[in-house]
Amino acid sequence: DAMVIQNPRYQVTQFGKPVTLSCSQTLNHNVMYWYQQKSSQAPKLLFHYYDKDFNNEADTPDNFQSRRPNTSFCFLDIRSPGLGDAAMYLCATSPQKRGETQYFGPGTRLLVL
Amino acid sequence: EDQVTQSPEALRLQEGESSSLNCSYTVSGLRGLFWYRQDPGKGPEFLFTLYSAGEEKEKERLKATLTKKESFLHITAPKPEDSATYLCAVVPGSQGNLIFGKGTKLSVKP
Numbered sequence: 470d471a472m473v474i475q476n477p478r479y480q481v482t483q484f485g486k487p488v489t490l491s492c493s494q495t496l497n498h499n500v501m502y503w504y505q506q507k508s509s510q511a512p513k514l515l516f517h518y519y520d521k522d523f524n525n526e527a528d529t530p531d532n533f534q535s536r537r538p539n540t541s542f543c544f545l546d547i548r549s550p551g552l553g554d555a556a557m558y559l560c561a562t563s564p565q566k567r568g569e570t571q572y573f574g575p576g577t578r579l580l581v582l
Numbered sequence: 583e584d585q586v587t588q589s590p591e592a593l594r595l596q597e598g599e600s601s602s603l604n605c606s607y608t609v610s611g612l613r614g615l616f617w618y619r620q621d622p623g624k625g626p627e628f629l630f631t632l633y634s635a636g637e638e639k640e641k642e643r644l645k646a647t648l649t650k651k652e653s654f655l656h657i658t659a660p661k662p663e664d665s666a667t668y669l670c671a672v673v674p675g676s677q678g679n680l681i682f683g684k685g686t687k688l689s690v691k692p
Contacts, residue, residue: 473625511683517679557623561625569614570614570628573627
């Protein structure tokens with residue numbers, strides 16, 4: 470089945486230690502998104518790629534970076550995680566353009582010690 | 583300002599007791615309204631997309647409807663496995679990002 474895959478499902482890191490989260494998709498969708506979701510809150514968009522074009526949300530901290538080496542893969546890098554970065558990180562895709570239905574992966578739960 | 587409000591925040595139902603979840607929105611034009619189901623510790627699962635007032639979509643025990651100001655997710659004869667948080671999101675006409683509501687946490691007791 471075509472899907473959005475996130476690895477790892479759970480990630481533990483230390484305060485200030487860089488961490489990378491991975492997302493891959495077999496849907497061949499053009500747009501990929503990264504969201505942060507904290508407990509009992511709505512998902513918050515961090516950035517998205519429209520094909521190779523990177524789009525950062527205005528309030529996304531500089532601590533968060535992303536890479537999309539090809540259509541299938543997208544990475545979220547947190548350069549110096551703080552305790553406040555502990556959250557669920559969700560990857561999503563949409564077929565051709567923004568505004569279309571987004572399909573989410575299972576998420577990566579990040580714990581910062 | 584574009585805004586999505588979901589009510590109630592939490593809803594407890596007995597198995598078989600039908601009810602509705604509400605999503606009211608204020609946006610500058612509407613490109614689409616989306617319903618998702620989210621189980622604890624998992625990513626949102628897509629349920630429905632609605633584009634214009636009067637549109638309705640159904641899937642098993644769920645039916646989503648849309649007016650110019652709000653959407654309802656009707657749950658008919660719910661079962662315990664329907665317990666989850668239901669998220670509503672809209673895409674305003676002015677931009678392409680999803681704007682989420684805070685969700686309704688549904689619990690269905692046997």
